[in-house]
Amino acid sequence: MNPQLLLFENDSLSEDGFRLSGALKHQINQKQSRSRDCLLQELVEFSEFGGRTAVSSSAASQIPILTNEFWTAKQRAASSLHEVSYRACFKPQLPRFFIDRLTEPGATVYDPFMGRGTTVIESALLGRKPLGCDVNPLSRRLVEPRLSPPSLESVYERLLNLELTCSDELPSELGVFYHPETLAEICSLRRYLIERQESGEIDNIDNWIRMVAVNRLTGHSPGFFSVYTMPPNQAVSVQSQIKINERRNQVPPRRYVKEIILKKSKSLLADCTSDTRNDLSHVSSGAMLITRECF
Numbered sequence: 444m445n446p447q448l449l450l451f452e453n454d455s456l457s458e459d460g461f462r463l464s465g466a467l468k469h470q471i472n473q474k475q476s477r478s479r480d481c482l483l484q485e486l487v488e489f490s491e492f493g494g495r496t497a498v499s500s501s502a503a504s505q506i507p508i509l510t511n512e513f514w515t516a517k518q519r520a521a522s523s524l525h526e527v528s529y530r531a532c533f534k535p536q537l538p539r540f541f542i543d544r545l546t547e548p549g550a551t552v553y554d555p556f557m558g559r560g561t562t563v564i565e566s567a568l569l570g571r572k573p574l575g576c577d578v579n580p581l582s583r584r585l586v587e588p589r590l591s592p593p594s595l596e597s598v599y600e601r602l603l604n605l606e607l608t609c610s611d612e613l614p615s616e617l618g619v620f621y622h623p624e625t626l627a628e629i630c631s632l633r634r635y636l637i638e639r640q641e642s643g644e645i646d647n648i649d650n651w652i653r654m655v656a657v658n659r660l661t662g663h664s665p666g667f668f669s670v671y672t673m674p675p676n677q678a679v680s681v682q683s684q685i686k687i688n689e690r691r692n693q694v695p696p697r698r699y700v701k702e703i704i705l706k707k708s709k710s711l712l713a714d715c716t717s718d719t720r721n722d723l724s725h726v727s728s729g730a731m732l733i734t735r736e737c738f
């Protein structure tokens with residue numbers, strides 16, 4: 444089983460954190476060993492994708508090793524809400540496989556290394572209460588807005604009314620990543636978001652725009668604000684980017700920040716119906732996402 448995915452039954456967390464009474468611990472242990480036994484049996488008998496499960500063990504451990512195709516890209520497509528770039532993220536089918544089998548709706552699912560939040564989002568979509576933690580402060584910025592997604596129309600309206608002209612001095616060292624006019628738009632958007640945060644006016648539409656913008660800052664394709672470079676959670680230094688530009692003989696092309704944000708919002712929200720929003724609204728207020736402080 445994936446060691447990153449911890450699942451708790453309803454009410455297994457105490458009010459003040461993770462300390463549990465001896466009696467409660469005993470109940471949970473009993474429940475967990477029952478669900479472990481059921482899961483083991485189900486996995487041994489699993490043959491949904493044609494193959495039979497091979498069962499083996501290693502000399503070093505008494506834990507059985509089960510080998511089969513348990514989840515696959517060919518399974519029904521996952522929600523479009525997941526599609527933010529993050530290196531080494533799960534396919535949503537993986538956490539879904541375990542959440543479905545080991546928890547009931549209303550249970551709490553915790554991912555201590557949530558990254559872009561595949562487990563957190565999938566838990567919420569399945570009506571579970573999501574808890575997540577990550578050392579990377581970007582993680583909460585990327586996950587939280589997708590637990591209460593705004594409508595595409597509201598994102599469009601907000602972008603339409605944004606004046607992205609920056610008269611401040613630009614951080615010229617970032618010119619190795621961005622065309623000067625694109626950089627001016629990014630700086631302007633950043634200033635807008637900081638002002639909204641400081642004035643307390645920031646809302647779920649701004650948070651969504653910030654999430655998409657952060658995720659579009661750097662990457663490989665014209666869907667990002669930058670020239671070809673590494674994605675945000677593998678961002679390279681200015682010195683490394685100078686070398687990448689030389690090697691690829693490239694200069695940062697003009698990219699249009701609002702257009703890119705709108706296009707990405709459209710694809711992220713493609714599967715987000717009013718039912719999805721309604722389902723998410725039942726669990727998003729109880730979600731807890733812990734990261735280091737952001738900007």
Ligand SMILES: C[S@@+](CC[C@H](N)C(=O)[O-])C[C@H]1O[C@@H](n2cnc3c(N)ncnc32)[C@H](O)[C@@H]1O
Nearest residue numbers: 529531532533556557558559560561577578579
């Ligand atoms: C492979 S990614 C997880 C991706 C996640 N499963 C997803 O689908 O998005 C591993 C994550 O662990 C985080 N991480 C690494 N060390 C950590 C630590 N000591 N405490 C909390 N998070 C940590 C990293 O910031 C990274 O986001």
